[in-house]
Amino acid sequence: MSASFATVEPVPASVPRELVRDASFDRLTAAGDDPWRAVAALHDEPPVIWMTDASFGRPGWVLTRHDVIAEAFIDWEHFSSQRSGMVADLLGEPVRLNPIEIDPPRHHAFRRVLNPFFTPAAVKDFDAPVRQCARELIAQFAGRGECEFVDDFAVPFPSYVFLDLMGMPRDRLGDFIAWQNDLMRATDPMQRVAAARAIYAYLKQHMAAQQANPTNALLRAMVTAEIDGRPIDYYELMGMFYVLYVGGLDTVYSTVGWILHHLATHPQLQSRLRADPAAIPQAIEEFCRAFSVVVTHRSVAKDFTFHGVPMKQGDEVNLPIMLANRDPAVHADPHLVDIDRKPRHITFGTGTHNCVGLHLAKRELRIVLEEFLATFPSISLKPGETPRYHTGRTFGFDYLPLVLG
Numbered sequence: 040m041s042a043s044f045a046t047v048e049p050v051p052a053s054v055p056r057e058l059v060r061d062a063s064f065d066r067l068t069a070a071g072d073d074p075w076r077a078v079a080a081l082h083d084e085p086p087v088i089w090m091t092d093a094s095f096g097r098p099g100w101v102l103t104r105h106d107v108i109a110e111a112f113i114d115w116e117h118f119s120s121q122r123s124g125m126v127a128d129l130l131g132e133p134v135r136l137n138p139i140e141i142d143p144p145r146h147h148a149f150r151r152v153l154n155p156f157f158t159p160a161a162v163k164d165f166d167a168p169v170r171q172c173a174r175e176l177i178a179q180f181a182g183r184g185e186c187e188f189v190d191d192f193a194v195p196f197p198s199y200v201f202l203d204l205m206g207m208p209r210d211r212l213g214d215f216i217a218w219q220n221d222l223m224r225a226t227d228p229m230q231r232v233a234a235a236r237a238i239y240a241y242l243k244q245h246m247a248a249q250q251a252n253p254t255n256a257l258l259r260a261m262v263t264a265e266i267d268g269r270p271i272d273y274y275e276l277m278g279m280f281y282v283l284y285v286g287g288l289d290t291v292y293s294t295v296g297w298i299l300h301h302l303a304t305h306p307q308l309q310s311r312l313r314a315d316p317a318a319i320p321q322a323i324e325e326f327c328r329a330f331s332v333v334v335t336h337r338s339v340a341k342d343f344t345f346h347g348v349p350m351k352q353g354d355e356v357n358l359p360i361m362l363a364n365r366d367p368a369v370h371a372d373p374h375l376v377d378i379d380r381k382p383r384h385i386t387f388g389t390g391t392h393n394c395v396g397l398h399l400a401k402r403e404l405r406i407v408l409e410e411f412l413a414t415f416p417s418i419s420l421k422p423g424e425t426p427r428y429h430t431g432r433t434f435g436f437d438y439l440p441l442v443l444g
């Protein structure tokens with residue numbers, strides 16, 4: 040665990056007792072059969088509360104409203120992202136996911152390297168390979184009239200896109216899917232460690248090859264980047280390779296699952312989008328608002344008072360983005376998925392760390408919808424089967440059997 044998470048007592052003396060909830064965030068979200076409504080119970084709480092189990096057994100602050108969550112995203116001087124996180128813990132190597140685990144001003148130097156390759160205009164170049172990925176995967180089950188969406192599509196799809204983005208050979212897809220499965224879904228921690236190490240080893244040799252002979256413009260920019268007037272160093276570059284891998288995996292896999300589940304249970308919406316594919320981009324915005332899968336976090340950089348609440352350096356702060364996007368003070372009838380509204384969502388974060396891949400992600404989602412709706416005249420849940428999902432750092436399906444008419 041990072042030194043930045045100094046808080047270990049379930050309730051430090053600095054926390055006002057009236058804000059303490061002796062409860063588990065993960066248990067709350069897993070209750071019932073709709074995690075979005077379950078988590079929204081926190082809208083009845085004050086905007087800032089302390090939970091004794093805010094995240095995987097760790098105590099911390101939980102922000103419960105759009106306004107305070109957005110403010111914490113923007114105020115990086117008090118809410119720090121600087122930490123050694125998941126990958127460093129798994130690998131035992133000082134790899135910081137770069138730039139997501141680095142605060143400004145250093146953050147900006149790394150972000151400047153990536154930004155030009157992820158503008159709306161730049162990501163259009165990925166349309167053809169992304170569509171090809173989607174088509175190849177769909178072709179593998181189209182004839183069966185059914186699929187298990189998670190294993191057959193949602194898991195392999197982002198790995199496929201990543202291989203293309205990073206100029207890696209497609210024949211490594213099998214390895215990447217296996218690693219991704221273990222990294223994200225294995226219950227045995229040693230399996231997760233082994234997957235993280237295998238990915239690291241592969242990225243390391245790919246990085247060395249790219250340093251010798253970069254095969255696309257993004258890779259060239261990364262391996263030749265200058266940070267504060269000196270060449271990017273080994274761990275900085277590794278962190279950048281790694282973040283492009285993990286940034287677009289869990290997030291895309293999870294979001295696309297909720298969208299397909301929603302379509303499978305709303306045949307009229309399917310018909311509308313099939314008849315009018317031009318409405319798909321606006322539907323994607325609403326789906327992103329309603330199915331906002333990420334719970335991110337910060338640590339308090341220095342003692343200060345936030346909305347009257349005393350926070351201490353090192354306190355963990357959880358930002359469940361779904362609480363912002365389903366806040367009734369901002370979105371009328373927040374649990375209604377209505378593609379005609381123009382939602383001001385913060386699904387991709389906001390402020391300095393806002394998602395570098397957001398335009399790519401939206402295009403990926405759009406292409407998946409276009410391909411599924413064009414290929415299958417009807418999409419429904421498989422009768423007699425019960426989809427299963429998890430909550431936690433992301434909300435995503437584990438099992439989603441679909442009938443494809």
Ligand code: HEM
Nearest residue numbers: 138139286287290291294335386387388392394395396400
């Ligand atoms: C539906 C899909 C996606 C969602 C919901 C999503 C969400 C997010 C969120 C909420 C953040 C901010 C995290 C924070 O501030 O703590 C973020 C950052 C980031 N995302 Fe995404 N993301 C998605 C897809 C992608 C893709 C496809 C990529 C790959 C290029 C990507 C790469 C990144 C990177 C590198 C950052 C760090 C940016 C920084 O620190 O400046 N994301 N994403």
